[in-house]
Amino acid sequence: MNKTINQKAWFFVIPVFVLVAFNAIIPLMTVVNYAFQETFGNNVFMWEGTRWFKQIMLSERFHASLGRQFLFTFIILFIQIPLGIAIALTMPKEGIGVPICLVLMSMPLLIPWNVVGAMWNIFALPDIGFLGYSLNALGFDYNFTQQIGDAWFTTILMDVWHWTSLVVLLSYAGLQSIQPAYYQAAEIDGASRWAVFTKIELPKMKKVLTIAILLRFMDSFMIYTEPFVLTGGGPGNATAFLSIDLVKMALGQFDLGPAAAMSLIYFFIVLLVCWVFYTLMMRNEGNQ
Amino acid sequence: MKKAKWLVPTIYIIFLMLPIYWLLNMSFKTTTEIINTYTLWPREFTLENYKTIFTDSTWYTGYLNSIYYVVMNTVISVAAALPAAYAFSRYKFLGDKHLFFWLLTNRMAPPAVFALPFFQFYSSVNLFDTHVAVALSHCLFNIPLAVWILEGFMSAVPKELDETAYVDGYSFWRFFFKIFIPTITAGIGITMFFCFMFSWVELLLAKTLTAVAAKPIAATMTRTASTSGYELGLLAAAGSLTIIPGAIVIYFVRNYIAKGFALGRV
Numbered sequence: 001m002n003k004t005i006n007q008k009a010w011f012f013v014i015p016v017f018v019l020v021a022f023n024a025i026i027p028l029m030t031v032v033n034y035a036f037q038e039t040f041g042n043n044v045f046m047w048e049g050t051r052w053f054k055q056i057m058l059s060e061r062f063h064a065s066l067g068r069q070f071l072f073t074f075i076i077l078f079i080q081i082p083l084g085i086a087i088a089l090t091m092p093k094e095g096i097g098v099p100i101c102l103v104l105m106s107m108p109l110l111i112p113w114n115v116v117g118a119m120w121n122i123f124a125l126p127d128i129g130f131l132g133y134s135l136n137a138l139g140f141d142y143n144f145t146q147q148i149g150d151a152w153f154t155t156i157l158m159d160v161w162h163w164t165s166l167v168v169l170l171s172y173a174g175l176q177s178i179q180p181a182y183y184q185a186a187e188i189d190g191a192s193r194w195a196v197f198t199k200i201e202l203p204k205m206k207k208v209l210t211i212a213i214l215l216r217f218m219d220s221f222m223i224y225t226e227p228f229v230l231t232g233g234g235p236g237n238a239t240a241f242l243s244i245d246l247v248k249m250a251l252g253q254f255d256l257g258p259a260a261a262m263s264l265i266y267f268f269i270v271l272l273v274c275w276v277f278y279t280l281m282m283r284n285e286g287n288q
Numbered sequence: 289m290k291k292a293k294w295l296v297p298t299i300y301i302i303f304l305m306l307p308i309y310w311l312l313n314m315s316f317k318t319t320t321e322i323i324n325t326y327t328l329w330p331r332e333f334t335l336e337n338y339k340t341i342f343t344d345s346t347w348y349t350g351y352l353n354s355i356y357y358v359v360m361n362t363v364i365s366v367a368a369a370l371p372a373a374y375a376f377s378r379y380k381f382l383g384d385k386h387l388f389f390w391l392l393t394n395r396m397a398p399p400a401v402f403a404l405p406f407f408q409f410y411s412s413v414n415l416f417d418t419h420v421a422v423a424l425s426h427c428l429f430n431i432p433l434a435v436w437i438l439e440g441f442m443s444a445v446p447k448e449l450d451e452t453a454y455v456d457g458y459s460f461w462r463f464f465f466k467i468f469i470p471t472i473t474a475g476i477g478i479t480m481f482f483c484f485m486f487s488w489v490e491l492l493l494a495k496t497l498t499a500v501a502a503k504p505i506a507a508t509m510t511r512t513a514s515t516s517g518y519e520l521g522l523l524a525a526a527g528s529l530t531i532i533p534g535a536i537v538i539y540f541v542r543n544y545i546a547k548g549f550a551l552g553r554v
Contacts (some may be wrong), residue, residue, distance in 0.1 A: 003309065003379055004393075005344070005379070009378070013371075014368060016368050016435060019424070020427065020428065023394075023424065024502075025426055026405075027406055027409050030405035030408060030409065031401065031404075087296055087300050090293050093295050099542045101297055103538050104539045107534070109485065109534075110531070110533075110534025110537065110538060111493060111530065112533060113486060114509065115506060115531075118523060118527055119311045120307060122311060128322060130306065130307075150309050166507050179301050199380050219397045222400065224399070224400055242398070246398075246400045247403060250404045251404060252405065263401040267397060270397070274396045275389075
């Protein structure tokens with residue numbers, strides 16, 4: 001669409017700008033403030049320069065939680081994106097099945113995050129939970145509060161349960177926008193199912209899939225509540241992802257300086273990845 | 289191959305429903321049954337847990353608090369986002385692209401980063417433990433989202449609509465409220481759905497910014513889980529009840545969900 005140049009449009013944006021700035025800029029300045037100073041309370045501050053940043057960048061604790069975070073996010077993306085596409089491809093395209101699938105699949109998305117954690121906790125308990133009890137009955141030695149592998153397995157399964165539907169819904173919407181003429185042409189040409197998928201469906205889903213990957217990256221990278229309720233970051237620190245570690249440092253130990261420095265580094269990583277995605281996405285839009 | 293197609297979504301839906309069933313199952317059991325035995329359905333069916341929640345004010349006010357700030361946030365977000373989304377979809381202005389990206393970065397910001405500064409900031413302006421504080425803090429991610437979705441819907445409306453209205457002598461505001469908003473009702477519905485959803489499920493900020501007066505239901509549950517140990521039945525009942533508002537909202541927007549996602553703006 002051709003947009004006209006109109007500087008007065010800023011007046012329309014002012015309410016949004018003020019509200020978001022109120023929430024984003026002022027608190028972020030507080031974080032920056034803490035990141036460069038040492039405080040003993042009572043508003044007494046001493047300049048520390050980049051000491052906290054160096055401390056965080058060199059600390060093994062930060063490396064460990066960052067490593068866990070990336071591993072978790074990659075596993076999540078690796079499972080949820082293909083699974084979501086597969087389910088969207090097999091979903092009914094018309095009839096009564098459509099609203100049933102959509103409503104039931106959206107359910108997990110609307111459950112408060114700590115209820116998701118609590119629900120999975122109850123579901124996975126080895127003695128009274130369906131999942132835990134069944135696995136133990138089948139001969140697996142399963143206990144997510146004690147064993148690191150089980151804790152990871154449960155956290156990942158929970159996230160797959162919680163968020164795969166988002167990928168499904170996005171992919172499904174992408175598929176719905178394909179004109180039937182494309183499929184008819186493919187049928188006339190005698191294209192295989194695989195060819196239809198790679199040559200027609202996948203390119204048409206490119207845009208929604210970019211958004212799905214972007215959203216899943218962002219949200220899994222800032223995951224906090226669900227694993228906090230499910231495992232509390234344990235056993236030990238095995239499932240203490242970045243946000244959990246950060247809140248522990250800031251609100252638990254009140255190490256404000258290092259926590260603030262870590263916040264900024266954390267935010268910067270997210271921003272960097274998202275900027276790359278955003279640029280790619282906008283370039284795609286430009287091509288269309 | 290064709291016949292087995294329904295199998296994949298069916299298995300997936302069963303997988304989705306299992307933990308929810310388990311939660312419901314637990315909520316109808318007595319505490320002794322939960323602790324002592326493993327049962328696939330409640331043997332001694334009881335509504336005691338639900339009764340406690342509806343009669344104990346520490347429980348049911350949690351629901352009222354949550355609904356109160358979620359509705360407040362949805363209204364603020366959509367009202368502020370409407371003109372802004374219009375500006376982004378129709379005009380070019382100084383810094384528009386940067387502003388749009390800056391808005392999106394707030395959707396990307398990890399709430400954990402903001403927990404501590406928000407606590408201090410809202411305390412210093414005397415808003416701590418109020419519904420307004422939670423509603424405003426959720427604007428951080430809901431306003432960018434609302435602008436993003438609405439902008440997608442508005443860009444799909446041809447510009448000729450605006451021009452025809454001006455030729456017919458409509459003033460801008462009259463056009464905006466009488467013609468433009470009715471044409472994007474579906475978009476506004478979708479936007480409200482997502483604002484509601486993200487405000488309803490968020491807990492970290494809501495918990496940080498409240499103590500007693502505006503405490504959300506989800507935070508009340510966390511307290512029960514940690515302090516009084518094994519009140520699992522009560523916890524399950526409270527959890528089951530938090531699913532209901534979401535289910536109602538989904539039912540109302542079911543026909544629009546796919547359309548909303550189709551614009552790829554969520």
